[in-house]
Amino acid sequence: MLSEFSWAGASAQLTEILLAVLLAPLLLGWVNQCRAWLQNKSGPGVLRPYLMLRKLMAKDAVVAHGASPLFRTAPYIVFGCMVLAVAIVPTLGTDLPYAPAADAIALVGILALARVFISLAAMDIGTAFGTLGARREMMIGFLAEPALLIVLFTASLISQSTSLATTVETLSHRELAIYPSLAFAGVAFTMVSLAENARIPVDNPATHLELTMIHEAMVLEYSGRHLALIEWAASLKLFVYSCVGIALFFPFGIAQGGDAAGLLLALPTLAFKLAIGGFLLAVIETLSAKMRIFRAPEFLGTAFMLAVLALLLHALLET
Amino acid sequence: MSVTPLAAALAIAAAWLAIAAIGVCAPHALRFVAKVLYPLGALAGLALAATALVAISQPPDETVLPLGLPDLPFHFRIDALSAFFLLILGSVTAGVSVFAAGYLRPGEGTLPGVQCLWYHLFLASMALVLLANDAYAFMVTWETMAVSSFFLVTSDHRIAEIRRAGYLYLLIAHVGAIAILMCFGVLHGFGDYTFASIRQVELTPFWATVAFLLALFGFGAKAGIVPLHVWLPEAHPAAPSPVSALMSAVMLKTAIYGMLRVTFDLLHTQIWWWGVLALAIGLLTALFGVVFSAVQSDMKRLLAWSSIENIGFIVVGFGLGVTFAAYKMYGLAALALTAMLYHCLNHAYFKSLLFLATGAVLHATKERGLGKLGGLIHRMPWVAWLALVGALAIAGMPPLNGFVSEWLLLQAFLFTPNLPDSYLNMLVPVAAAAIALAAALSAYVMVKFYGVVFLGQPREEKLAQAHDAGILERIGLVWLAAGCVAFGVLPVQVITLLDFVTGPMLGTNLSKATGATHWLFLAPISAERASYSPALVLVGLAVLTGLAWLAVRRFYHGRVRRAPPWDCGYPLLNARMQDTAEGFGQPVRQVFEPFFRMTRELPSAFDAAPRYRVTVEDHLWYWCYLPVARLVDRLTGFVTLLQRGRISVYLLYSFGTLLVLLFLVR
């Protein structure tokens, strides 16, 4: 793969990245709309996140007096990390020239880098809310990150590679095969992505009460274009997690090789899968209640145990 | 001019000894010592690093020096393993000594000249430990290292707590030294004491195991593995910051060098359960260290516990390497040992960077406790931004160096399902989960450390007078930060160096075993299997961040208004309402409660002056050390029975001994 750099592949990848960046808020809008429908409300419309981004970008950025340059550069760095993560995940096709630069473990590292920067930015202002949010976010982080790593490990052991593109190729080429370890890993991955993307039952993305928020507490001081970039990065993170889940557990339809026909066919497949995934996420959010913050370690501990069980099942049943 | 690397290294050690001697001749001359002697020491360190770089690719070289006792000369040898650790010693010393040149202030207990003596004696003895080729030279230089570092730790000897820390350090160092001496005793098998003849000895598995366990105990006591770690969180904070940096960065690595030397060089074969034992101890150490560092409220204790965690990682890599080698999977053993050695290098750089940063903060604010710091990024920008590099590196963030060694270690773990034993190939991947947990917790700890010290609002009034680091201090910090970035972005070049080290130890090295090398991509096994390019990640991140900034500026605007922070309607916000260090550690205290021994003093509703106090202590101190201390007290109590105070009894002892001897020679 290192010697197979082609301009066709590079342009395909750039298109994929651009599409992902532009369409990620649409996924978020779809999830919110589904939630509204399930609660018998008429909903804000699927394009609402775009309108919010436009409104925020046009406003002045209000920065606190004690903010350091770290506070003002963190949104850009977080956004850059998320776009980089999109570049590594096979969304439409597996011919990604940039994929050898970072594998699954590096993906987890890049997501951790974004989390560390936003937590540091939250601590920068020095109010109780920011530091509270930073503390809670890092707590969720240190419990969710190992679980995510073990889930990716299980997939890597099955495909004998940690590169996500190779994993997708291997998993989609096996004949209809059912891997119980992947079933467990799938459950663990769902729990971890609920925690990391600040969804119910771990965190409420719509709340603005200090005692119940994690993600919102960290971005409380941001406004204007900074807040727009962070919200965009959050929707990109949801997109990345959804695509990783689809790539690992439902990889049919992702184009192998860089032919344009395959990629064009992969686009509606991806849209369909994301639509179903978004709807399921809305169902989970509607059916669960937000947990107390100190039930979150138990929740994530369960996800961790499931991921380790998946690893053990792989060793028992599939080797 | 052909000076062999060995001669050059020995000459540099001699140069350090000379600097030490000059320093003690002018004990009060602060400016001379600080501005001349320390920079000379730094230059010598740089020369040592260059020598080591040359030596690492050359075949081993030996010499015998007629020092020591008349019939027991010192044997010295330089090979790739020694050269790598000498590289770490030399390059880190260069940065730390330059910093120390700017750091020395009058009035800290020891006279500057005397401190210069101990400092350079410490450096010289560490270099000689790495070069020693026989047990006698090794033990002499090891003891010199321990004693000189003891005097450095107790630099500020007027404070009782520091004296106590030094005493504990010396005690455990000597317990370890006894174990190392016994290990050499077992190894030499009644032959000669030189390493060359030790290598010829064939030991039965039982004696080899005894030697390995003694080495693990002895070197582990110096490295700080659990349960022999109690001296580390006391001694490192007690010492002045450059000394803490050197101790954490280099002295702990000499212990790791000792472990590697005994296991892979002096012992011929490894047994699999040695590796599993080391793996288990390393895991426990890593988790213990990071969980404790999350609940500390003193900057330097936090970093000391974090050192314990990193030593745990290194020992895990070591255990993994021994296990693979025992099963004759030498390519994978090379991968594990490469990860371990890379982490030794990384830890030396980022830990010394952070310790030096805390030194600068200490000098600027006179505060060590996290509860009295905050907001220093505004007053001390150089220290703050360079410390950010160090903090991100420890947290294992791509594209810096901490991530590379963590990545290599996790790749090594991914191969453990191939182990022949079925229990091992299920248990060991679970260990990978524990490593991932420790790594994620270290990110937590670093956010706490950096956020509480440098970000936020100042928690004390006097912090407004804090000044940034001086020029010499800045040079030292920049050198170390540049190392962190360089080793993160150019891993393939570092691994080429490490191949020279793992080759002689295992018979194969990473590049030979996998045949996959490419200057830009780190692909230790094969490109399809796993590939990582930190340079591309860094470039990608920079490009994307820059594009985002430009795009926003181009399509919208860059206007900023300043306003007070959100106070939720409460008008009397002050800096004390931020999270404290204890508050930030509370989730870890809650989730990992069994690890700690906590005593709480809680207020009740009827208190006139309510108090709240939580003390977090180490269980092992109460379970291992206090009982052992009580036992020793009781045993020595028996010995005092011999002291009767009456002359006739003492004469009776001599008489009795005389009778026994007469009986024996009958």
Place this chain on the structure above:
Amino acid sequence: MSQFLTPALTGQIINLLAAVLLLLSFAMLAQRRILSLIDLFAAQGFVLTLSTAFVAWATGQTHLWWSAGLTFALKVLLLPWILHRLIRRLNVKWDVETLINIPTTMLFGLLLVILAFNLAQPVSALAGTITKGTLGIALAIVLLSFLMMITRSKAVPQVIGFLAMENSLFFAATAATYGMPMVVELGIALDVLVGVIILGVFFFQIRERFDSLDIRHLEKLKEE
């Protein structure tokens, strides 16, 4: 046997059902509410029925169809109904109280799973059925149910642990030897039913005496 059902696919479906059983027993170990515990037990019985029926279809052993039917009637319908009625009459809709906290229990469970997997490997190499890979899972579920019985301090969850253990023994039998002789199976089913009825009677007695179903009160019965 249908053509599209290759042996590999059959084996994988059975592995999947076994994994779901393991998941359910872990869920029972982590469960806090007693009503959900009974529902999980019923779900476990249902998956067991499915797997027995599938093995019956794939291998053509007709007596397994009867086993599947018996399992469904007993473990999905009758026993959960008895337990629900018991709980209503005892008026005990509490939370499950554990002797050691749930994360530690899960950790022990994980270690037991590793132990079971390793112990079962030489045995499953000797078995001659398509389901031999799942013997490790069956053993693991036995150990986990045992752990559940040990670490609960109220009586009803202990009974459920006992029933789950019986479930897994049944699954182990199906896995290793394609089920047991019909007579043995009917006997075991009767034993389980009678056992639950007797335990129900015991619960009333315990509650009469101690006014609570916390088994720690039973410690007062020792000689002092």
